Amino acid sequence: MTIAPVCPAPILQHETVQMAHGAGGRLSQTLMQRVFMPHLHNPFLDLLDDQAKLELPGGRTAFTTDTYVVSPVFFPGGNIGELAVNGTVNDLAVGGANPMYLSAGFVLEEGFSLVELETIVKSMADAARKAGVMIVTGDTKVVGKGQCDKIFINTSGVGTVREGTTLSCRNLKPGDSIILSGTVGDHGMAIMTSREGLSFQSKIASDCAALNSMILAVLDVVPAVHAMRDPTRGGVAATLNELAGSSSVGIEIDETTIPVKPDVRGACELLGIDPLHVANEGKLVLAVASEDAGTVVDILRSFEPGRDAVIIGSVVNDHPGMVVMRTAFGSRRIIDLPLGEQLPRIC
Numbered sequence: 001m002t003i004a005p006v007c008p009a010p011i012l013q014h015e016t017v018q019m020a021h022g023a024g025g026r027l028s029q030t031l032m033q034r035v036f037m038p039h040l041h042n043p044f045l046d047l048l049d050d051q052a053k054l055e056l057p058g059g060r061t062a063f064t065t066d067t068y069v070v071s072p073v074f075f076p077g078g079n080i081g082e083l084a085v086n087g088t089v090n091d092l093a094v095g096g097a098n099p100m101y102l103s104a105g106f107v108l109e110e111g112f113s114l115v116e117l118e119t120i121v122k123s124m125a126d127a128a129r130k131a132g133v134m135i136v137t138g139d140t141k142v143v144g145k146g147q148c149d150k151i152f153i154n155t156s157g158v159g160t161v162r163e164g165t166t167l168s169c170r171n172l173k174p175g176d177s178i179i180l181s182g183t184v185g186d187h188g189m190a191i192m193t194s195r196e197g198l199s200f201q202s203k204i205a206s207d208c209a210a211l212n213s214m215i216l217a218v219l220d221v222v223p224a225v226h227a228m229r230d231p232t233r234g235g236v237a238a239t240l241n242e243l244a245g246s247s248s249v250g251i252e253i254d255e256t257t258i259p260v261k262p263d264v265r266g267a268c269e270l271l272g273i274d275p276l277h278v279a280n281e282g283k284l285v286l287a288v289a290s291e292d293a294g295t296v297v298d299i300l301r302s303f304e305p306g307r308d309a310v311i312i313g314s315v316v317n318d319h320p321g322m323v324v325m326r327t328a329f330g331s332r333r334i335i336d337l338p339l340g341e342q343l344p345r346i347c
Contacts, residue, residue: 017112022142031140035118039125040104044136052136054101057160062097064088065156071345073120073150076190077206080153081120083281083347085127085135086210087232088157093212094228094284096165096219099131104138105154110145120151131210133157164223171226172247176315177293181214181284181300182207182308183259184236188278189267191346204263207282207305214303215284222296227287230280232347237276237335239285240323251323253313253335277338279346287315 020027037046044052066087073080085102092099104124108117128135186207193204211230218225227247231239236258244251260268260275268275282305288296293311300306313325323335 015114017108017110017114017117017142019110019142019144022108022140028140031114035114035121036138036140039118039122040128040135040138042134042136044101044134045138052101052103054136054158056100056158059163060161061158062092062095062161063156063158064091064095065154066091067152067154068347069149069152069345070191070347071149072191072194073116075194075206076203077187078208078281079120079123080151081122081124082127083206083208084153084155085124085131085133086208087281087347088155089131089133089210089212090230090281092157092159093210093215094167094230095161096167096228097159097161098216099133099157099159099212101158102128102133102135103154103156104135106138106140107148107152107154108140108142109148109150110142112150117151127210131212162219162223165219167225167228169227169229169243169246172243172249172251172287172315173226173289174249174315174317175290176226176287177290177311178240178251178253178313178315179284179286179288179293179296179300180236180258180310180312181211181286181306182282183261183264184231184280184283185260185264185268185275185278187281188235188343188346189264192271192343193267204261204267207280209282209305211282211284211305214300214306217303218286218296218299221299222288222292224292225286225288225296229285231283231285232279232281234338235275235277235279236283236285237274237323238337240335241337243285243287244323245321247315248320250316250319250321251313252316252318253323253325255325255327257310257312259308259310273343276335279343281347290314 300309
């Protein structure tokens with residue numbers, strides 16, 4: 001009996017990422033339609049062109065880009081997807097820009113769970129909706145097993161800069177107040193405790209959040225804010241040193257005013273890390289004229305991410321380029337830039 005040869009049909013349904021998902025063929029289209037488009041679709045992305053043609057209001061445009069390689073990709077309080085969206089939104093907003101459009105580039109490891117990938121994409125869509133932005137273009141590449149750690153995401157963003165806004169780290173003036181919008185170290189310690197399996201009475205959760213609405217509210221009332229930064233890698237210590245160095249002024253802060261959650265403080269002490277050096281993903285450091293400081297704090301406290309906002313110090317003429325902290329014991333110590341990378345792959 002002669003058996004006619006049969007050409008086997010290709011398998012199109014997989015539960016993990018395959019190398020062919022990044023090859024631009026049928027499986028690439030399947031991945032787009034199964035995972036990305038159901039959550040991220042909008043009139044710009046739906047065209048699936050190689051670019052998004054955007055209409056921006058006249059005036060200055062801000063542009064930023066960042067790449068996220070956090071490990072683990074799921075952590076208490078968030079995951080790599082919402083971190084990528086919120087981080088890029090915040091980088092635009094602290095420059096006085098109204099974030100509008102984002103791109104998303106994915107590097108996927110062969111074998112990564114498609115269920116987990118879709119969870120990440122859905123969280124990006126949810127974060128974008130909350131922040132009022134659209135993900136309008138993107139790219140996906142797949143690399144062999146062991147050539148990346150599950151998933152890396154690059155996000156770029158554009159937004160229009162508010163007219164009259166002159167936020168800059170070079171704008172600090174002696175007498176300015178330094179404001180911190182909330183507790184420090186939450187994100188970095190959430191990553192570290194989940195990575196190291198440390199256990200505390202309450203779960204340390206990341207502060208990952210988009211801050212553009214809160215920033216807009218501040219600038220609506222106090223447009224003359226001198227400088228604003230989100231203290232991510234390097235923490236508040238790195239941000240304050242950047243501000244002091246760029247403006248050639250000194251900064252003095254009071255240790256007793258800096259809010260740190262008890263479990264975060266305990267984790268930092270256990271690991272021998274200064275909370276001021278730990279990354280945050282939902283906090284602001286602001287420099288404002290002293291007469292505006294109370295108003296800014298009140299506005300920040302009206303938003304959930306800013307409910308613990310407090311004035312932590314001031315700008316001085318002394319020791320230009322340096323940050324000095326008055327400790328709880330009445331002594332003074334220099335807050336320097338972190339040496340090396342204490343917490344790798346936290347964002």
